[in-house]
Amino acid sequence: MYAFQYRKAKSLKEAGELLAKDDEAKPLSGGMTLIPTLKQRLAQPTQLVDIAGLAELAGIDNKGGVLTIGAATRHSEVEASKAVKDAIPALADLASNIGDPQVRNRGTIGGSVANNDPAADYPSAVLALNAKVITNKREIAADDYFQGMFTTALEPGELIVRIAFPLPKKAAYAKFPHPASGYAMAGVFIAETAGGVRVAVTGAGASGVFRWKEAEQALAKGISAAAIEKLTLSADDINEDIHGSREYRAQLVKVMAGRAAAAIAGK
């Protein structure tokens, strides 16, 4: 690791100011991606501004048909939260399968969504549930927020404060985890929302998380595995690496979509 200066922010305001003053400073939340990145010397920030303990970023709240989760909420808290299990059980289920228990005890929802790793789980839930990303500056709709691999609408110094999930009628997440890392080889989140059925795919897109519009149309009249079975996902925009070809991943997306649809249909 290159040397850096560690600062524990006392408030969200102070964190925003520290980051705004220094282009090379980075916010630190759970650190489950950032610290490994630093250890590999893939980044050289001047300062790490620790925001994990900020009260403004804490708390889970279900009010008026919206489940709000503070950005510094750890995956293990989402996994165990009765409020989340009651409101959106698919979200608690997703959290319980991120990484491993030790990673879930540190990693945060805000960190995951801010990083937008193309194989992370949370971006698919944020996109499928049509959530709002609330920052220290504004509210960003999920459809505008994700802008490609590791790229989001966040500006320098802009921090996620909380994420607001409108409660879906039904939702399910299915993923095929990489056996070593636990990251999604393909993960599909299906949600029946007030605005219709939304299908978001992670782990497979060449430009990160994306909505599979053909599947959304196919499920509009009723969610079933059979409706997915008739579809073919083009492999053109699918990621390829040593773990799988784009054709393999496109097929995996379809299988995971079928499983998520079956889970919803069975409820």
Add this chain to the structure above:
Amino acid sequence: MAKVTMTVNGKQCSGEVEDRTLLANFIRDTLKLTGTHVGCDTTQCGACTVHVDGRAVKSCTMLAVQAEGCEVTTIEGMAKNGKLHPVQQAFTECHALQCGFCTPGMIMAVSAMLKDNPHPTDDEIIHGLEGNLCRCTGYLNIVKAVKQAAGGKAGH
């Protein structure tokens, strides 16, 4: 450099560290508690697992300064008054180790798991140990030991 203070195995400990010093290095190099092992150094193997405020974490992926003011428990803090922790006892009785390198991390992960879920099923044990690798592949006896520690008396 920064001064950190935390409670480790019930004792208040302080030290001067670089901001980038990992908790695992602080525990091993400053406090000389070498039971916490660093295996992969890439957040995968879990040999460095310790408890921070009661939760299992990988100490190779946390900065020492992030543990400021926290309660930390390492493998050295598990036995009390010369008596092994029930998970340590079960690992001994079930021969749940071969080379022993992963064992401190396994014990810390298992004891944290059993706090959340005192009677896990086989599937829950396997899911709960996804963050810990045993390069000797001695998983069967590890699972057996978890069940014994949980009062399952498997294999007896």
